[in-house]
Amino acid sequence: MKHIEFTIDGKTMTAKPGQTILKAAEAHGVYIPHLCAYKDLIPHGSCRVCSVRCNGRIQAACVQTVSEGMIVENDTPEIHEFRKAILDMLFVEGNHFCMFCEKSGQCELQALAYRFGITAPQFPLLEPERELDMSHPDVYLDHNRCILCGRCVRVSQDLDNKNCFQFVGRGHRKRLKVNGEALAETDLRVTDAVVASCPVGALMKKRVGYAIPIGERHFDQQPIGHAIEEKNS
Amino acid sequence: MKQALATVVQEICKKYDFDKQRMMDIVLGVQGRFGCISVEAMDLIAEMVGSHRVEVESVVTFYSFLSLKPQGKVVIRLCDDIVDWMKGYDAVADAMSKALGITMGETTSDGAITLTKTPCIGMSDQAPAALVNDVVVTNLSPERAQDLIHNLRRHLDPQQLVTTVGDGNHSHPLIRSMVRNNIRRRGPVHFADFEAGQALKATLAMDPEAVIATIRASRLRGRGGAGFATGLKWELCRNTPSDRRYVLCNADEGEPGTFKDRVLLTECAAQVFEGMTIAGYAIGADTGIVYLRGEYAYLRPYLEQVLEERRANGLLGRQIQGHPSFHFDIRIQMGAGAYVCGEETALISSCEGHRGDPKNRPPFPPQCGYLDRPTIVNNVESFSAAARIMLKGAPWFEAIGSERTTGTKLLSVSGDCRKPGVYEVPFGISAREVLELAEADNPGAVLIGGPCRQMLGPDRFSGRICYDDLATGGAFIIFNRARNKLAIxxxxxxxxxxxxxxxxxxxxxxxxxxxxxxxxxxxxxxxxxxxxxxxxxxxxxxxxxxxxxxxxxxxxxxxxxxxxxxxxxDLVSERSPGLLSTFDLSRAVVDAELRVGRQSKYV
Missing domain, CATH: 1.20.1440.230 (NADH-ubiquinone oxidoreductase 51kDa subunit, iron-sulphur binding domain)
Known part of the structure; x- marks a missing residue:
C-alpha cells in the first residue's frame, strides 16, 4: 500500500491512505491530546481537544485525514493555549468536583487538566443545574459530570447494538438523554461496553467507587498519553 | 384517543413509506395533527419506522418549531430580530401579551393561542412581523397587534387575518399573503423575463461537461455568501464515482436580515427550479431537494404547484424535454426553525431525518453528501443565476459585475432607511451607493452579510460589495447613528x-x-x-x-x-486589585437567606 508522507512539528512521518492525523501520530508515538475520540468508533469531532494546525488551518486531528505533504503543528504555544481553553470550557460548563468524584485518578478530563497544568479554571463557572439518574440497579448517570463527548451514544449503538443514549436539545440546552424516562427503563446492562467508555464520571458502575487506593489509580502512575509516547522513546 | 393517535401516526408514517430518513416530514405531520409530538407519539413513530424513542426525541428537540408539549391551536411567533426590535418589537410584544393576558412563551388558559418569539423570519423589510401558524403578518404596530389578537380570538383562523394581499404572486390563490416583494431594483439576471424551459433547452443541447464548462467560464460563485466557485463544485461532484448524485437547494434563508430568496421563490420559482434541473443534468443526478425553511411554509403550496406544472410540461420527470436518458424530479423538504440548517452539511443531516447537526468535513458534500452520495448544495440565488447563464451565455454574465466577481447580487436591504427591500445590483457597487439607493437615514453603521460578518462604520462605506472586499450572502442592514451598537x-x-x-x-x-x-x-x-x-x-x-x-x-x-x-x-475602568467586580454580596446570600428565613443585616 502506498504511504503518505507528512510532518508533525517538523518531523517527517508516514500514514496509510485514509488514516486520520490522530491515528497516524499515535502510530509514530506522538500523542495528540483528545477526549471524544474513542477506540475505533467513527470520530465525533466534538470536543476539539485534538485541534491541530494543519496546512495553516485549525482542524480536529481525530477527523482530518492525512494528505501528502501535509504540515501539522501539534506542540506549539498557540495549540497549547487553545486546548487548555477548551478543557477549561468543559470544566466550567458542568459541575466537576474532582476531590470527591469516584472517577478521580481514572478520569481523562482530570488527567488532561494535569497534563496541561490546569489547577483552577481560567473561566468563571457556569454552575448549571443538572440531574442525577440513580434509577438503574447497577449503573448511574450523573449529568453534572457529562461533557457531551458522545462516546456512550456511539458505543451503545456500534458496540453494544443498543440505543440507550442520544442527545436532545441544541446549543447550551443540549444534553444527554436515555431511551426512556430514566436509565432503568433502558435495556442497559452493567456488562455493556458502554459502561466503561465514559471518559469522566458521568456514567458509572455502582458500588465500586474509591476501590483503588490513591496512588495506584490509572493516572496516578503515568500522565495521560504516556502509553503512546512510550513507543517513541 | 390512544387508538386515534396510533391510527393517525400509522397513516402519516405510511405516507412516507415508514422511512426514518423522512423523520422531519413524519414529525411535522404528527405535530400538524395533534399540535405536538407527545411521548406516546414518539414511541409509536419509533416503533413504526424501526427507530428508538430517544432518536425521535433527539430530532424533535432540535428544531424550534417542533414541540413535545401541547401548544395553542394558534401559535404566534413574533419575530425578535434586531430590525424588528428597532421597528418596535417591544411595544408590539407588550400589546400582544396584554391582549392575551399571558407572557411570552405561554399559552392562553383555554388552550387557544400560544405567544412566543422567534429569530429573523425573513421579513426585515416589513418589520415588525410575526408568523401566526404559517401565516405571515407584517408591519405590526401595537394597535394592529391588538386588533389581530381581537380578531384571532373570534375565529382562530390565521388565514382570515389576511385582509389585503401583497403585490405580484402574493395574490395567487395558493399564497394569499399580505407580504410584499419590495423589489426596488430589477437587474438582468434574476428579474428579467424568464420563459420556463428555454434555459433547459439550451442546456440539453450540450453535453454535461460543456454545461459545467459554461458555468465555470461564467465565474459564478456561491450566492449564499461563502463564494465557492459553482462550476468547480459541480465538476467535483460529477467526477466522484457513484451510482447516484443529488442536487440540494438551500432555501433555509436564516441569516438575520436576509430575505431575497423569499422574493426569488415568490416571483422566480420556475427559474430556480430550472437551475436545479440544469445542475441535475450537469452532475448526473435524478433527484433534487429544496430545503425550505419552516418560516416560508406559506410558499409551499404554490411551489408544489409550480413543480406540478413543470412535470406536466415535461420539464421535470422522466425523459425531460424528450431527452432519452435525462430524468429528474424535485421534492420540497420543510425545515422547522433551525438557523444552523443553512450550513450545508447540517442541511443534509436534516434532509436525512436527523438533528440538524453539521457533519465533520472532510469529506465534503460533492464527494460524500446526502445519503453518503456526491451532492451539491447551492443557494436559491445561485440556481437562478445558473439558469440565466445557460440562457444568455457565460460571456454575457461575465461582463456584468466587477473584474473579479462576476454577475449581480441580490441584496436584502433593511433597517434605518426609507426604501427597504430587494435590490439586484452588479457586484462592485460600493456600500455608499447602496445606502443612497435605499435612502438611508443618517447611517452610522452597516452590517453587510448579516451578523456572521462584522459591522462597519462610515470609514468603510466606500468598500465594494464583492468577494474580495465586502462579501455578503445578501443581508444589508442599516443602523443610524443613534443606534446602540453594543446592544446590537x-x-x-x-x-x-x-x-x-x-x-x-x-x-x-x-x-x-x-x-x-x-x-x-x-x-x-x-x-x-x-x-x-x-x-x-x-x-x-x-x-x-x-x-x-x-x-x-x-x-x-x-x-x-x-x-x-x-x-x-469608555465603559471599562481599572478596579482595585483582588476585588471581583461581578461579585454581588447581597445577591450571593439570597439563597441562604431564603433557607434560614431571615435577612442578613450586614449586606
Missing part, C-alpha cells in the same frame, strides 16, 4: 447562542462565556483586561469551532471592538 452586538451574540447546535465545545460553551464577558462590560463592571479577554476568547472560538456558525458567531462582538472600540473602552 450583544443581541446578535444571543442569537448565535440560541442557534448553536451544541456539538462542539468552543461554540457551545465558549459563546456563553463570551456573552457573560460582554454583559459584564456593558453593565459597567468591566476592566480593560476584559476587552483583551473578549478578543482572545473570540479568537479561540473562531479558530477551533467545527462549522461556520461558531467560526462566525464572535463577529458581532469583534466587529464592535474593532470598528467602534471607543464604545467599549
Amino acid at each position: 452586538a450583544e443581541r446578535y451574540l444571543d442569537f448565535f447562542i440560541d442557534e448553536s447546535c451544541g456539538h462542539c465545545t468552543p461554540c457551545r460553551v465558549g459563546l456563553q462565556l463570551l456573552k457573560n464577558l460582554v454583559h459584564k462590560v456593558v453593565t459597567g463592571a468591566g476592566e480593560p483586561s476584559d476587552l483583551a479577554e473578549m478578543r482572545r476568547l473570540s479568537n479561540i472560538i473562531i479558530q477551533t469551532s467545527r462549522c461556520g456558525l461558531g467560526q462566525a458567531a464572535p463577529n458581532p462582538v469583534l466587529g464592535a471592538l474593532e470598528n467602534f472600540s471607543a464604545l467599549y473602552t
Whole structure:
C-alpha cells in the first residue's frame, strides 16, 4: 500500500491512505491530546481537544485525514493555549468536583487538566443545574459530570447494538438523554461496553467507587498519553 | 384517543413509506395533527419506522418549531430580530401579551393561542412581523397587534387575518399573503423575463461537461455568501464515482436580515427550479431537494404547484424535454426553525431525518453528501443565476459585475432607511451607493452579510460589495447613528447562542462565556483586561469551532471592538486589585437567606 508522507512539528512521518492525523501520530508515538475520540468508533469531532494546525488551518486531528505533504503543528504555544481553553470550557460548563468524584485518578478530563497544568479554571463557572439518574440497579448517570463527548451514544449503538443514549436539545440546552424516562427503563446492562467508555464520571458502575487506593489509580502512575509516547522513546 | 393517535401516526408514517430518513416530514405531520409530538407519539413513530424513542426525541428537540408539549391551536411567533426590535418589537410584544393576558412563551388558559418569539423570519423589510401558524403578518404596530389578537380570538383562523394581499404572486390563490416583494431594483439576471424551459433547452443541447464548462467560464460563485466557485463544485461532484448524485437547494434563508430568496421563490420559482434541473443534468443526478425553511411554509403550496406544472410540461420527470436518458424530479423538504440548517452539511443531516447537526468535513458534500452520495448544495440565488447563464451565455454574465466577481447580487436591504427591500445590483457597487439607493437615514453603521460578518462604520462605506472586499450572502442592514451598537452586538451574540447546535465545545460553551464577558462590560463592571479577554476568547472560538456558525458567531462582538472600540473602552475602568467586580454580596446570600428565613443585616 502506498504511504503518505507528512510532518508533525517538523518531523517527517508516514500514514496509510485514509488514516486520520490522530491515528497516524499515535502510530509514530506522538500523542495528540483528545477526549471524544474513542477506540475505533467513527470520530465525533466534538470536543476539539485534538485541534491541530494543519496546512495553516485549525482542524480536529481525530477527523482530518492525512494528505501528502501535509504540515501539522501539534506542540506549539498557540495549540497549547487553545486546548487548555477548551478543557477549561468543559470544566466550567458542568459541575466537576474532582476531590470527591469516584472517577478521580481514572478520569481523562482530570488527567488532561494535569497534563496541561490546569489547577483552577481560567473561566468563571457556569454552575448549571443538572440531574442525577440513580434509577438503574447497577449503573448511574450523573449529568453534572457529562461533557457531551458522545462516546456512550456511539458505543451503545456500534458496540453494544443498543440505543440507550442520544442527545436532545441544541446549543447550551443540549444534553444527554436515555431511551426512556430514566436509565432503568433502558435495556442497559452493567456488562455493556458502554459502561466503561465514559471518559469522566458521568456514567458509572455502582458500588465500586474509591476501590483503588490513591496512588495506584490509572493516572496516578503515568500522565495521560504516556502509553503512546512510550513507543517513541 | 390512544387508538386515534396510533391510527393517525400509522397513516402519516405510511405516507412516507415508514422511512426514518423522512423523520422531519413524519414529525411535522404528527405535530400538524395533534399540535405536538407527545411521548406516546414518539414511541409509536419509533416503533413504526424501526427507530428508538430517544432518536425521535433527539430530532424533535432540535428544531424550534417542533414541540413535545401541547401548544395553542394558534401559535404566534413574533419575530425578535434586531430590525424588528428597532421597528418596535417591544411595544408590539407588550400589546400582544396584554391582549392575551399571558407572557411570552405561554399559552392562553383555554388552550387557544400560544405567544412566543422567534429569530429573523425573513421579513426585515416589513418589520415588525410575526408568523401566526404559517401565516405571515407584517408591519405590526401595537394597535394592529391588538386588533389581530381581537380578531384571532373570534375565529382562530390565521388565514382570515389576511385582509389585503401583497403585490405580484402574493395574490395567487395558493399564497394569499399580505407580504410584499419590495423589489426596488430589477437587474438582468434574476428579474428579467424568464420563459420556463428555454434555459433547459439550451442546456440539453450540450453535453454535461460543456454545461459545467459554461458555468465555470461564467465565474459564478456561491450566492449564499461563502463564494465557492459553482462550476468547480459541480465538476467535483460529477467526477466522484457513484451510482447516484443529488442536487440540494438551500432555501433555509436564516441569516438575520436576509430575505431575497423569499422574493426569488415568490416571483422566480420556475427559474430556480430550472437551475436545479440544469445542475441535475450537469452532475448526473435524478433527484433534487429544496430545503425550505419552516418560516416560508406559506410558499409551499404554490411551489408544489409550480413543480406540478413543470412535470406536466415535461420539464421535470422522466425523459425531460424528450431527452432519452435525462430524468429528474424535485421534492420540497420543510425545515422547522433551525438557523444552523443553512450550513450545508447540517442541511443534509436534516434532509436525512436527523438533528440538524453539521457533519465533520472532510469529506465534503460533492464527494460524500446526502445519503453518503456526491451532492451539491447551492443557494436559491445561485440556481437562478445558473439558469440565466445557460440562457444568455457565460460571456454575457461575465461582463456584468466587477473584474473579479462576476454577475449581480441580490441584496436584502433593511433597517434605518426609507426604501427597504430587494435590490439586484452588479457586484462592485460600493456600500455608499447602496445606502443612497435605499435612502438611508443618517447611517452610522452597516452590517453587510448579516451578523456572521462584522459591522462597519462610515470609514468603510466606500468598500465594494464583492468577494474580495465586502462579501455578503445578501443581508444589508442599516443602523443610524443613534443606534446602540453594543446592544446590537450583544443581541446578535444571543442569537448565535440560541442557534448553536451544541456539538462542539468552543461554540457551545465558549459563546456563553463570551456573552457573560460582554454583559459584564456593558453593565459597567468591566476592566480593560476584559476587552483583551473578549478578543482572545473570540479568537479561540473562531479558530477551533467545527462549522461556520461558531467560526462566525464572535463577529458581532469583534466587529464592535474593532470598528467602534471607543464604545467599549469608555465603559471599562481599572478596579482595585483582588476585588471581583461581578461579585454581588447581597445577591450571593439570597439563597441562604431564603433557607434560614431571615435577612442578613450586614449586606
